[in-house]
Amino acid sequence: MRVTVIGTGYVGTVTGACLAYLGHRVSCVDTDESKIAKLRRGESPIYEPHLVELLELAAGNGGIDFRTELADAARESDVIFIAVGTPPRPSGEADLSYLEAAARSIGAAMDSSRFRVIVNKSTVPVGSGNLVEALVREGIDEVRREERRSIRFGVASNPEFLREGCAVADSLYPDRIVVGAADEQTLGIMRTLYQPLVSQTFAPPVCVPRPESLRAVPLVTTTLTSAEMIKYAANAFLAMKIGFANEMANICERVGAEATEVMLGIGLDSRIGARFLNPGVGWGGSCFGKDVQALLHTAREYGYESKLLAASLEVNAVQRQMVIQKLQEKLYILKGRTIGLLGLAFKPETDDLRDAPSLQIAERLLQMGARVRAYDPIAMDACRAQHPELKIRYAESALDLAQDADALVVVTEWNQFRELDLGKLAKTMATRILVDGRNIFTAERAAAAGLDYTGIGRCARRVGSPETVDGLAVPGGI
Numbered sequence: 001m002r003v004t005v006i007g008t009g010y011v012g013t014v015t016g017a018c019l020a021y022l023g024h025r026v027s028c029v030d031t032d033e034s035k036i037a038k039l040r041r042g043e044s045p046i047y048e049p050h051l052v053e054l055l056e057l058a059a060g061n062g063g064i065d066f067r068t069e070l071a072d073a074a075r076e077s078d079v080i081f082i083a084v085g086t087p088p089r090p091s092g093e094a095d096l097s098y099l100e101a102a103a104r105s106i107g108a109a110m111d112s113s114r115f116r117v118i119v120n121k122s123t124v125p126v127g128s129g130n131l132v133e134a135l136v137r138e139g140i141d142e143v144r145r146e147e148r149r150s151i152r153f154g155v156a157s158n159p160e161f162l163r164e165g166c167a168v169a170d171s172l173y174p175d176r177i178v179v180g181a182a183d184e185q186t187l188g189i190m191r192t193l194y195q196p197l198v199s200q201t202f203a204p205p206v207c208v209p210r211p212e213s214l215r216a217v218p219l220v221t222t223t224l225t226s227a228e229m230i231k232y233a234a235n236a237f238l239a240m241k242i243g244f245a246n247e248m249a250n251i252c253e254r255v256g257a258e259a260t261e262v263m264l265g266i267g268l269d270s271r272i273g274a275r276f277l278n279p280g281v282g283w284g285g286s287c288f289g290k291d292v293q294a295l296l297h298t299a300r301e302y303g304y305e306s307k308l309l310a311a312s313l314e315v316n317a318v319q320r321q322m323v324i325q326k327l328q329e330k331l332y333i334l335k336g337r338t339i340g341l342l343g344l345a346f347k348p349e350t351d352d353l354r355d356a357p358s359l360q361i362a363e364r365l366l367q368m369g370a371r372v373r374a375y376d377p378i379a380m381d382a383c384r385a386q387h388p389e390l391k392i393r394y395a396e397s398a399l400d401l402a403q404d405a406d407a408l409v410v411v412t413e414w415n416q417f418r419e420l421d422l423g424k425l426a427k428t429m430a431t432r433i434l435v436d437g438r439n440i441f442t443a444e445r446a447a448a449a450g451l452d453y454t455g456i457g458r459c460a461r462r463v464g465s466p467e468t469v470d471g472l473a474v475p476g477g478i
């Protein structure tokens with residue numbers, strides 16, 4: 001099929017690359033000329049593992065091109081994806097201005113030569129499917145009012161569930177594909193488009209092998225409104241699940257229980273599930289906060305006050321301050337102290353700093369008069385460029401970060417941090433304090449390195465093996 005993807009951010013670039021890898025002919029369009037120039041040079045505008053390899057393979061399979069002008073691509077396409085940003089407004093409501101501009105320009109580009117499906121992949125408030133249709137019609141009216149009746153199109157909502165850091169695998173081997181549409185013709189085209197993914201009949205790229213147990217991917221077809229709601233409900237649940245783990249960890253600390261053991265114990269219950277139960281410094285990223293706020297806002301518009309969603313946001317905000325409290329417990333006064341942050345990105349394997357806990361932690365420490373240093377394997381350039389207001393000293397390595405520091409704080413659980421020689425770091429520090437905001441170390445390992453350790457929801461009175469409970473790995477433990 002001939003496909004256009006509007007927006008070459010985290011979602012659009014990965015979607016375009018995957019569809020072209022599957023054999024569709026894809027055009028990716030963005031108004032940001034620098035992103036398009038990079039993509040044309042074979043570079044990725046974002047840090048995402050295996051994306052450059054996939055783009056290269058995509059060019060050889062279905063074919064993929066990058067442009068700043070939408071009109072020709074949209075006219076030649078059977079399916080047009082909207083994957084532009086929908087950032088939050090100060091009120092919590094989603095800012096739909098990018099989506100509106102994209103939908104209008106699709107309308108302005110359309111003619112009557114074929115039936116087209118316009119697919120909304122951006123996360124948009126419930127009811128936006130109808131908004132897209134109205135805006136496309138407005139765009140058509142601006143340019144071809146007399147032809148409006150003969151220009152045929154359908155609108156689908158196809159929410160994206162990829163996780164940054166493993167976005168390529170998530171797109172090629174998703175847990176499910178959700179498509180909401182109001183008519184059979186639109187659904188039929190979407191079924192054909194996703195057939196190779198659903199049946200998993202494509203040859204997997206060597207760099208991202210197919211999980212052995214995966215035979216087929218469920219395609220869930222719904223109404224437009226349900227598809228939009230599925231995305232919000234999924235993110236609200238995941239944010240709440242992490243918030244729950246953090247709440248339990250805070251209680252564990254007080255009663256002397258070990259949160260990683262408790263989470264293992266409850267996660268093995270198939271009704272609960274083990275993933276997303278790691279206590280830490282709170283969730284971040286471009287989606288959870290924005291989407292939970294947007295859902296709260298939508299519910300309020302319908303006269304419903306969701307106490308659970310509001311509490312989820314509140315619990316997370318408090319959790320981000322936990323690290324500061326722990327530093328105060330250990331150092332008493334933070335003014336003049338040197339604190340080293342291990343990690344800046346909101347999660348490992350990405351350079352994304354949107355709503356990253358590290359930013360709030362750094363800001364608070366600076367306000368309190370501490371000197372803040374940071375080391376992140378990938379996100380330091382982005383932090384320098386996007387947050388010049390944060391007077392952070394960027395270190396060249398974890399060892400450089402530790403030099404004369406009063407405390408180290410693990411903020412992002414990069415794998416390379418798990419392998420650090422803690423003894424070597426400890427020897428260079430002024431005060432040997434380690435606040436493990438992601439529970440990637442154990443108290444025993446830190447103590448052996450001469451570090452005063454504190455994690456999230458961990459108790460020092462632990463007995464038995466620190467790594468396993470009857471042979472099962474404790475999540476987060478090493």
Ligand SMILES: NC(=O)c1ccc[n+]([C@@H]2O[C@H](COP(=O)([O-])OP(=O)(O)OC[C@H]3O[C@@H](n4cnc5c(N)ncnc54)[C@H](O)[C@@H]3O)[C@@H](O)[C@H]2O)c1
Nearest residue numbers: 007008009010011030031032084085086098102122123160
């Ligand atoms: N990032 C994620 O992990 C993720 C996961 C699932 C869903 N989503 C949702 O997907 C959407 C996109 O997210 P993202 O992280 O890829 O955003 P992003 O900010 O990385 O990328 C959006 C891109 O759209 C471009 N753009 C804006 N208006 C345009 C227009 N009129 N024409 C062409 N290009 C235009 C921007 O220049 C930018 O490159 C959001 O609604 C987000 O909530 C994101």
